[in-house]
Amino acid sequence: MNMMHVRATVNGDAVEFVCDPRETMLDVLRDRLALTGAKEGCGTGDCGACSITVDGAVVCGCLMLAAEAEGAEIGTVEGISEGGELHALQENFLKHAALQCGICTPGILVAAKALLEENPDPTDTEIRYWLAGNLCRCTGYDKIVRAVSDAAAEMRENG
Amino acid sequence: MVDVLLWGSLRPFADGEETVSVEAATVGEVLNGLVRAHPGLKPHIDAGVSVAVDGRIISSSLGEPVGPDSEVVLMQRLKGG
Amino acid sequence: MMALDETTAREFKVVGTRPVRPDGVDKVTGRARFGADAYAPGMLHGAVLRSPHAHARIVRIDASAAEAMPEVKAIVTQADFAEGLSGENRNVLENIMAGERALYDGHAVAAVAATTAFAARDALKRIEVEYEVLPHVTDVDEAMKEDAPVVRDGAADASVPDGMHPNVVRYHENGHGDVEAGFATADLVIEERFRTEAAHQGYIEPHACLAQLGPDGKGELWCCTQGHFVAGKICASLLGIDASQLRVTASEIGGGFGGKTTVFIEPVALALSRKANRPVKIVMSRAEVFRATGPTSSASMDVRIGMKKDGTITAGEGVFRLQGGAFPGAPMEFSAMCAFAPYDLENVRCIGWDVICNRPKQAAYRAPGSPMGAFAVESVIDELCNRLGLDPIEVRLKNAAREGTRAAFGPRYPRIGLVETLEAARAHAHYSAPLEPGQGRGVSCGFWFNHAGETAVSLALAEDGTVSLSVGTPDIGGSRASMCQMAAEALGISYDKIRTTVADTATLGYNDVSHGSRVTYASGLATIKAAEDTVDKLCARAAAEWGIDRDAVVWEDGHARPAGPNAGEFEPVSLARIASRMGRTGGPIVGHFEATPEGAGVSFATHLVDAEVDPETGATKVVRYTVVQDAGKAIHPSYVEGQFQGGAAQGIGWALNEEYIYGEDGRLQNPGFLDYRIPVASDLPMIDTVIVEVPNPGHPYGVRGVGETSICPPLAAIANAVSNAAGVRLCELPMSPPRILKALDAEADG
Numbered sequence: 001m002n003m004m005h006v007r008a009t010v011n012g013d014a015v016e017f018v019c020d021p022r023e024t025m026l027d028v029l030r031d032r033l034a035l036t037g038a039k040e041g042c043g044t045g046d047c048g049a050c051s052i053t054v055d056g057a058v059v060c061g062c063l064m065l066a067a068e069a070e071g072a073e074i075g076t077v078e079g080i081s082e083g084g085e086l087h088a089l090q091e092n093f094l095k096h097a098a099l100q101c102g103i104c105t106p107g108i109l110v111a112a113k114a115l116l117e118e119n120p121d122p123t124d125t126e127i128r129y130w131l132a133g134n135l136c137r138c139t140g141y142d143k144i145v146r147a148v149s150d151a152a153a154e155m156r157e158n159g
Numbered sequence: 160m161v162d163v164l165l166w167g168s169l170r171p172f173a174d175g176e177e178t179v180s181v182e183a184a185t186v187g188e189v190l191n192g193l194v195r196a197h198p199g200l201k202p203h204i205d206a207g208v209s210v211a212v213d214g215r216i217i218s219s220s221l222g223e224p225v226g227p228d229s230e231v232v233l234m235q236r237l238k239g240g
Numbered sequence: 241m242m243a244l245d246e247t248t249a250r251e252f253k254v255v256g257t258r259p260v261r262p263d264g265v266d267k268v269t270g271r272a273r274f275g276a277d278a279y280a281p282g283m284l285h286g287a288v289l290r291s292p293h294a295h296a297r298i299v300r301i302d303a304s305a306a307e308a309m310p311e312v313k314a315i316v317t318q319a320d321f322a323e324g325l326s327g328e329n330r331n332v333l334e335n336i337m338a339g340e341r342a343l344y345d346g347h348a349v350a351a352v353a354a355t356t357a358f359a360a361r362d363a364l365k366r367i368e369v370e371y372e373v374l375p376h377v378t379d380v381d382e383a384m385k386e387d388a389p390v391v392r393d394g395a396a397d398a399s400v401p402d403g404m405h406p407n408v409v410r411y412h413e414n415g416h417g418d419v420e421a422g423f424a425t426a427d428l429v430i431e432e433r434f435r436t437e438a439a440h441q442g443y444i445e446p447h448a449c450l451a452q453l454g455p456d457g458k459g460e461l462w463c464c465t466q467g468h469f470v471a472g473k474i475c476a477s478l479l480g481i482d483a484s485q486l487r488v489t490a491s492e493i494g495g496g497f498g499g500k501t502t503v504f505i506e507p508v509a510l511a512l513s514r515k516a517n518r519p520v521k522i523v524m525s526r527a528e529v530f531r532a533t534g535p536t537s538s539a540s541m542d543v544r545i546g547m548k549k550d551g552t553i554t555a556g557e558g559v560f561r562l563q564g565g566a567f568p569g570a571p572m573e574f575s576a577m578c579a580f581a582p583y584d585l586e587n588v589r590c591i592g593w594d595v596i597c598n599r600p601k602q603a604a605y606r607a608p609g610s611p612m613g614a615f616a617v618e619s620v621i622d623e624l625c626n627r628l629g630l631d632p633i634e635v636r637l638k639n640a641a642r643e644g645t646r647a648a649f650g651p652r653y654p655r656i657g658l659v660e661t662l663e664a665a666r667a668h669a670h671y672s673a674p675l676e677p678g679q680g681r682g683v684s685c686g687f688w689f690n691h692a693g694e695t696a697v698s699l700a701l702a703e704d705g706t707v708s709l710s711v712g713t714p715d716i717g718g719s720r721a722s723m724c725q726m727a728a729e730a731l732g733i734s735y736d737k738i739r740t741t742v743a744d745t746a747t748l749g750y751n752d753v754s755h756g757s758r759v760t761y762a763s764g765l766a767t768i769k770a771a772e773d774t775v776d777k778l779c780a781r782a783a784a785e786w787g788i789d790r791d792a793v794v795w796e797d798g799h800a801r802p803a804g805p806n807a808g809e810f811e812p813v814s815l816a817r818i819a820s821r822m823g824r825t826g827g828p829i830v831g832h833f834e835a836t837p838e839g840a841g842v843s844f845a846t847h848l849v850d851a852e853v854d855p856e857t858g859a860t861k862v863v864r865y866t867v868v869q870d871a872g873k874a875i876h877p878s879y880v881e882g883q884f885q886g887g888a889a890q891g892i893g894w895a896l897n898e899e900y901i902y903g904e905d906g907r908l909q910n911p912g913f914l915d916y917r918i919p920v921a922s923d924l925p926m927i928d929t930v931i932v933e934v935p936n937p938g939h940p941y942g943v944r945g946v947g948e949t950s951i952c953p954p955l956a957a958i959a960n961a962v963s964n965a966a967g968v969r970l971c972e973l974p975m976s977p978p979r980i981l982k983a984l985d986a987e988a989d990g
Contacts, residue, residue, distance in 0.1 A: 039494070041526065042913050046526075086265070093268050094265070101493060104494075131920075132920040132923075134921070137443055138495055138882065142885045145926070167415060218693065220836050230652060238756060
């Protein structure tokens, strides 16, 4: 199959890659760009472990063909912290023990960050519905909801 | 002699006895004694068993001591998720 | 939290605090490396061909068209594995690669390795398999009937009484007293039949591995597993190589819950690698995970309990029929042993039947067998309480097992914490909160044994006074944090001076799997003992320096000190100071522990649930949930709470939504997260937790395991809440809307 040449931005860095037209964005991030933070839990858009942002919108990386990324701005978990500082969400996930195995964490952080950009003061119910596409089998979500809520409060305080 | 309580479905292999008395000072000797007394128990013991000694469940260590007054109960081998 | 005896009255400095886990930053930044995150130069991609039939004879496999593809570098079938295996190794091989017959939908029949994942998948389509389709059975009750298709002949062991169908492969019985005499003294006897469907462990990370095996029999395996030592041992047997020549490294593991205690693709990747002499990576798809890895057993159960008007249980009897797929091993003995474990009964009798079906081989799932048994028994107790007008917690307290009670599974209990969990549940605000119309409240107790197993730990000092702790139990839910805490406590240094690593199989003694809620207990005990061994060596160095006896030196707050005035006057010397000079005072200082500890403490929990049922749609919502469980001692309370909450959430899924659905053709109808629906964030309420601490005398700090007991009560607690809300007893799981509507209709029809 003819390979395709794609130019995009990932976490602010310009990238260029060639890919099989059947390859997903998730495949390319992991196998060609060495960004293995996004995980494949199902490959069918049901679990959200591969959540990334494409031009600001949360997308399942497994449902997007890499060839569609031409000119797009992609964001992954690797781009959440800036410089040496962890993001408030990351800090609060650690503080609240909001992860056990950690496989869903990258996708949940990407989705939660997008939530707080759109709604800086979500209710617990809004957090639960926003994250309903991100499966976690370990925690029962309790500590995740608390971590997102506290991160939001901290971010509002720090402006 | 130590009295060893068997679980119900083992009793047909011990002439219907609920309790078997064996000469033993360790868990390993308990198991050997059971097989000597009732060879039909061998495949079940070989498949893996735990031994409770005075309420303490010994999952594998054959060297654990057993006293003459110890309450010894044979149990299915434990496993977990 | 409650400190209930002198073991926890001890003052801890680090144990019981909530530090950030050592692997935390890696896990929130995407750096942590899980099973599928490994790559190797020259790596091939493996893929597995699976049977589309529930039961079929494999007449012929023609792989010539696939072999002709230039991208394809190896193809394997069962012929490429060791011959002459016996016992469980034989079953594992037969399960990961079919021999003469495919025994379930999804059973592996061949595998390929190719230069790309696309080519590997294309190659699978070019392998021709001729099947002779055979009759199948997927239901446990059907499989026991006289005319049921025989799944595998000769699979039964000696425990099975004569005259049973060949699909019945093991029999178990336990109990004591005279149940018929007990029933005769009861004021009310209730007998009910219950069914639960198979639930999958549902870890979000599919099985993944990267294997390299050379023609010299030396290999490397990277995989997500709950036990890399056991995985290595089984792989070596299946490949016919020496265990010590296969170095296995455990990746970070994206959930296991028992489902990653065995092997599936790992031996296949090794066999492909040996044939191609190149590294091979295999990553399962989600559909493969559902079709071919272990769900838990499905169950059919009859429970009969007699009670007096004052709530005394006079007798209990249970029959537990579990199917565990096409191989023996359904944990029916644990259903039988655990179901009545919370109660002090004079007369109790439990029977278990292990039945094989044309389904994937069951794998352990969190307290295997216990949740189903508890569902049946605790439902009948609830119904008795309802009909006799008794309070469900008071009745449970009246009959509760205590220290000295003879358990239904035989021995007398040592110190246990069931009563404390019931009392804490009764005192919790949840239990007295008013219910809204349409809501019901459910209570259930649950029990699990907990396990110890072979354990080796090594603790090495660095010259700067920091500590490298090597354990052999993969960290599924934060255990490296609790190991650092226990080592810090025992050494008297700070938490952040310690790094805990899950060592590979070449660098540490053999370790049993991370299962049976054993890690904090057994690796924790081993860590404390290794720290004490280190302290002993540190004291000896100080003693030699001071020219006094070892016995004249004590260890306090991270310093060696003279034991008393008679020992002489010396300034206390710190761990860091001794470590900085160790090269010149006798060499490296390393503490060890290698043993099979035998002191795991059993644990109990009591759960409270409020549920709301919509009689129009049959939909159920859990509106409030409280977990009360005896942890012995919570080393890191946040992760203990996390285990409580996670067990409850999985129980909610199993009770309300999750089930394996097989069609008439014996094929799994819902092998994906869309149709096999695990709870999502918007389905659940906050899950309140109460940590009870009744110390386990078998652990230096009192630890009992916590990971499994939390899934024992939920099925019954939720069924009791839903039954009380709906006004009709629900005896079949999951309580999906169609089943609830059916039960409501049947009740309305009288």
